Amino acid sequence: MFVQRRLSSSITRVIGWNFKNIRSKNDSLEVTFEEDGKPSKLIMPLAWLRDHCTSKTHYHYPTNQRKSNCTDLMNLSRIEGSDKISMDQNQKSLIIDWIDGHRSVFEIGDVVGKGRKKKGEKMDGVLKLWDSKTLGGVPRIEKSNLSLQSFSENLVKYGVVIIDGIEGTAEATEKLCQSLVPVHDTFFGQFWVFSNSATQDEPAYEDTAYGNEEIGPHTDGTYFNQTPGIQVFHCLTPANVGGDTVVVDSFHCAQILKNKHPEHFETLCNTKIAHHYLEGLRLAARSKVFNPYDRAPYSCLSSSESSASGAIKFYEAYQEFSRICHDHLNALTVSLRPGSVIFIDNFRVLHSRTAFQGYRKMCGCYLSRDNFMAKARPFFDGNVKEFL
Numbered sequence: 001m002f003v004q005r006r007l008s009s010s011i012t013r014v015i016g017w018n019f020k021n022i023r024s025k026n027d028s029l030e031v032t033f034e035e036d037g038k039p040s041k042l043i044m045p046l047a048w049l050r051d052h053c054t055s056k057t058h059y060h061y062p063t064n065q066r067k068s069n070c071t072d073l074m075n076l077s078r079i080e081g082s083d084k085i086s087m088d089q090n091q092k093s094l095i096i097d098w099i100d101g102h103r104s105v106f107e108i109g110d111v112v113g114k115g116r117k118k119k120g121e122k123m124d125g126v127l128k129l130w131d132s133k134t135l136g137g138v139p140r141i142e143k144s145n146l147s148l149q150s151f152s153e154n155l156v157k158y159g160v161v162i163i164d165g166i167e168g169t170a171e172a173t174e175k176l177c178q179s180l181v182p183v184h185d186t187f188f189g190q191f192w193v194f195s196n197s198a199t200q201d202e203p204a205y206e207d208t209a210y211g212n213e214e215i216g217p218h219t220d221g222t223y224f225n226q227t228p229g230i231q232v233f234h235c236l237t238p239a240n241v242g243g244d245t246v247v248v249d250s251f252h253c254a255q256i257l258k259n260k261h262p263e264h265f266e267t268l269c270n271t272k273i274a275h276h277y278l279e280g281l282r283l284a285a286r287s288k289v290f291n292p293y294d295r296a297p298y299s300c301l302s303s304s305e306s307s308a309s310g311a312i313k314f315y316e317a318y319q320e321f322s323r324i325c326h327d328h329l330n331a332l333t334v335s336l337r338p339g340s341v342i343f344i345d346n347f348r349v350l351h352s353r354t355a356f357q358g359y360r361k362m363c364g365c366y367l368s369r370d371n372f373m374a375k376a377r378p379f380f381d382g383n384v385k386e387f388l
């Protein structure tokens, strides 16, 4: 089965490819080839080639794992004389006879497919960045039309989806979640029932979630090294007034920032801000997602001017990004009611809550992102899978 799959994938890849020329260039090979008739060139380091050898002594096919531990890679990635590099007569394979006598054979399609730098636009083809105008409302799936495919496609594309028609109980919500994706457990518990009036059944933590004030756009768990991948909410008892859920596509906001202020975008991409959760336990982690409330003290003070100006640069960038995330044109508001369960990609979509009056009871959980992506991948085509 493994050989069949490997051959079929490499045959489909190799049809339109032909090696044209191979030239030694320091510790690399300059390989020119034709890709569907168009000339193309790649510089392939010898160490990269040796590291990607798929001979039986270097690659374990039953588990798709490499056998090399790289402890002697550079020494073994040497060749003696240009006659040690050749092509097969069909110009489809590159043959290298290494200094230790080992022979590697590389199919051009395999090497280019694996090694050529991927560009991000393939993922853009799947992710549908949105604002209030382009999306209009959170995608909804009636329980009777629910499938892993409809759930996965919406959650990957938009980062948020609501499933309607669910019984308004914690039990039914938990059952729904478990039917879709394994839970991501944290110290908050595997599945939560919470409200603004803590009781024994609804334990409260020292967090604004357990109050009735407004909470602005944020992602959860920025203080965990394993930030929860998906967040689920089901409102079992709506408040008398307020308590709406507001969601924002932070990738769309990041796109706006990058277009309007590329320097701020770069600053935020390159500045890691520590977050923490302070209570009986103290959790801290560095994180790239957005939660202005759970940021730890920003330890950037020193005697140097440059660290002060670096911090000011960060604050200017963070302020601009936060303003974009708080722009109501980038937000969708949902009044969650019993029966409607919202699933949020916690790495992408920010959630917030409007202030409310009266008693409000919620339930939900975090779901495992890795498990979700493994289930979602089959519904997306080839290249995109690498990004999920």
Ligand SMILES: C[N+](C)(C)CCCC[C@H](N)C(=O)O
Residues within 6 Å of the ligand: 188, 192, 194, 207, 208, 209, 218, 219, 220, 221, 222, 291, 294
């Ligand atoms: C468990 N439950 C979701 C109810 C509340 C958890 C508090 C989440 C915290 N505000 C954060 O942003 O990480």
Ligand SMILES: O=C(O)CCC(=O)C(=O)O
Residues within 6 Å of the ligand: 209, 215, 220, 233, 244, 245, 351, 352, 353, 362
């Ligand atoms: O109460 C809500 O609707 C959301 C609370 C919240 O933001 C959170 O738990 O992270």
